Amino acid sequence: MASPSNMPEATYAALAEAMGRPAPFSVVTTDTLWTDEHISAQMLRYHLQPDDAAASRPGTFIERSLDWITERFRLAPGQRVVDFGCGPGLYTTGFARRGAAVTGIDFSLRSLDHARGSAAAAGLDIDYVHADYVGYRPRGTADLVTLIYCDLCPLPPDSRHRLLCTFRDLIADGGHLLLDVVSLVALASKEETILFDERLLDGFWAAGPYYGVMRSFRYDDERIGLDHYTIFEPERRWEIYNWLQYFSPESLQAEFAAAGLRIIETCANVCGDPYDANGEEFAVIAVAN
Numbered sequence: 001m002a003s004p005s006n007m008p009e010a011t012y013a014a015l016a017e018a019m020g021r022p023a024p025f026s027v028v029t030t031d032t033l034w035t036d037e038h039i040s041a042q043m044l045r046y047h048l049q050p051d052d053a054a055a056s057r058p059g060t061f062i063e064r065s066l067d068w069i070t071e072r073f074r075l076a077p078g079q080r081v082v083d084f085g086c087g088p089g090l091y092t093t094g095f096a097r098r099g100a101a102v103t104g105i106d107f108s109l110r111s112l113d114h115a116r117g118s119a120a121a122a123g124l125d126i127d128y129v130h131a132d133y134v135g136y137r138p139r140g141t142a143d144l145v146t147l148i149y150c151d152l153c154p155l156p157p158d159s160r161h162r163l164l165c166t167f168r169d170l171i172a173d174g175g176h177l178l179l180d181v182v183s184l185v186a187l188a189s190k191e192e193t194i195l196f197d198e199r200l201l202d203g204f205w206a207a208g209p210y211y212g213v214m215r216s217f218r219y220d221d222e223r224i225g226l227d228h229y230t231i232f233e234p235e236r237r238w239e240i241y242n243w244l245q246y247f248s249p250e251s252l253q254a255e256f257a258a259a260g261l262r263i264i265e266t267c268a269n270v271c272g273d274p275y276d277a278n279g280e281e282f283a284v285i286a287v288a289n
Helices: 011-021 031-034 037-047 059-072 090-095 109-122 157-170 185-188 251-259
Strands: 082-085 099-106 127-130 142-149 173-181 194-198 211-219 224-233 236-245 262-268 281-288
Touching: 031 037, 037 109, 059 090, 082 090, 082 185, 090 099, 090 109, 099 109, 099 236, 109 281, 142 157, 157 173, 157 262, 157 281, 185 251, 251 262, 251 281
Parallel strands: 082 099, 082 142, 099 127, 142 173
Antiparallel strands: 173 281, 194 211, 211 224, 224 236, 262 281
16 A cells, blocks of 8 residues: 555645635635536436425425415515526426416526426416526516525625625515525534545436545634535546525625615514524515615
């Protein structure tokens, strides 16, 4: 067995980089999860498992959430709902069944293809848009804007601000924004860990053979977490940076205020349950100033 002194420099450098602590949001790879042919198929598979919360919430939660949203925002036939990060249409389909005029925006063409097929099969007229929603500017206004499953949290600060400004401009008079985020309670429970495995996550990252390294980091001062994956395939090495910004109600309100938004209600989740200071997530309802 070769001693460490004989290890090729390139291999050592690759492992050192995989273990290194990057600056917060210094590298953003969000698009890979939704545009890579293999990974996007895995993401869709997780989305469509009704009792698996890996990519979306359980079906029973979604139905309860849809019922609460319909009642809380008094959704009526013809009212416009725009769902950012709609995925395979789990919420947009529910909104459309309740009579709303629905637009869904998502980066994953694979998820949108599924959503369009589901809408056609159900006889629902839903406007699906393939776009990176951070830079997308919908036309007109909406009675309700949604961003569900903590999708604000993986974005760097400048992208969050840009998206919140889009929401501000999109909300109609009397309209609302509903979104959820991960809380500081969740950050407190995050551990810094290292995982190494052949075909890490059971083949999630590639169809063929690979080795994966996952290094988790906590940035307490910045209230950020990172799961950094380095994937070693026979012909290439590549990385995924899964960042999460954790929020308190006060820090979220500060970001909203900077974008011209005002939080009017805080809940435990997008089912409208009472706010729980010990919960690992929370949801807010906001209006444009």
